[in-house]
Amino acid sequence: xxxxxxxxxxxxxSLGERATINxxxxxxxxxxxxxxxxLAWYQQKPGQPPKLLIYWASTRESGVxxxxxxxxxxxxxxxxxxxLQAEDVAVYYCQQYYSTPSFTFGPGTKVDIK
Amino acid sequence: QVQLVxxxxxxxxxxxxxxVSCKASGGTFSSYAISWVRQAPGQGLEWxxxxxxxxxxxxxxxxxxxxxxxxxxxSTSTAYxxxxxxxxxxxxxxxxARDQGVVPADWGQGTLVTVSS
Numbered sequence: 583x584x585x586x587x588x589x590x591x592x593x594x595x596s597l598g599e600r601a602t603i604n605x606x607x608x609x610x611x612x613x614x615x616x617x618x619x620x621l622a623w624y625q626q627k628p629g630q631p632p633k634l635l636i637y638w639a640s641t642r643e644s645g646v647x648x649x650x651x652x653x654x655x656x657x658x659x660x661x662x663x664x665x666l667q668a669e670d671v672a673v674y675y676c677q678q679y680y681s682t683p684s685f686t687f688g689p690g691t692k693v694d695i696k
Numbered sequence: 697q698v699q700l701v702x703x704x705x706x707x708x709x710x711x712x713x714x715x716v717s718c719k720a721s722g723g724t725f726s727s728y729a730i731s732w733v734r735q736a737p738g739q740g741l742e743w744x745x746x747x748x749x750x751x752x753x754x755x756x757x758x759x760x761x762x763x764x765x766x767x768x769x770x771s772t773s774t775a776y777x778x779x780x781x782x783x784x785x786x787x788x789x790x791x792x793a794r795d796q797g798v799v800p801a802d803w804g805q806g807t808l809v810t811v812s813s
Contacts, residue, residue, distance in 0.1 A: 631803035683755040687741040
């Protein structure tokens with residue numbers, strides 16, 4: 583099974599500042615035949631289901647603000663919130679779908695306002 | 697956009713089974729994968745299994761093999777997840793989610809299953 587890890591476990595960032603979350607997979611999730619990274623990011627606010635933010639490691643889902651961006655390849659990935667807004671307080675999860683139809687999530691990173 | 701509406705909260709005894717439903721409206725039901733993901737209180741997300749209705753064969757996480765059954769009823773655009781031999785550790789919110797062609801994008805509101813004697 584592909585194991586996902588995330589760092590940090592939590593972070594507090596001032597409004598308007600950058601937040602950076604890291605995700606690492608235990609094996610590469612880059613599929614060589616199409617050169618795509620099978621990695622997604624979700625945002626979950628308290629009492630709500632997860633919301634898809636990014637897939638293919640860097641493609642924003644429709645309607646997601648452009649302050650959210652994803653980067654990385656192979657086993658190391660980053661979610662960046664360029665200018666943190668109050669509504670971005672949430673837990674963020676990375677997810678690999680390389681082993682589709684099964685997939686695994688990272689443990690989550692909690693983002694708060696400093 | 698697809699809306700997924702799940703059945704209501706359940707309280708179950710250890711050793712019993714629970715069946716959660718997930719009814720889809722809007723969009724095509726049969727062609728996209730439906731996944732079931734659970735979240736224990738204060739914990740992260742855990743994929744349990746999934747199914748593409750048009751194919752009908754479900755895939756399950758190894759952890760739940762033999763205890764979980766995922767089915768669909770295309771006539772009512774409804775997916776089901778049944779979990780048997782319940783134990784206290786199965787207390788969680790259970791979500792259904794539908795792919796947008798790549799990964800789960802549309803999620804149900806969640807169903808709280810509480811296992812308690």
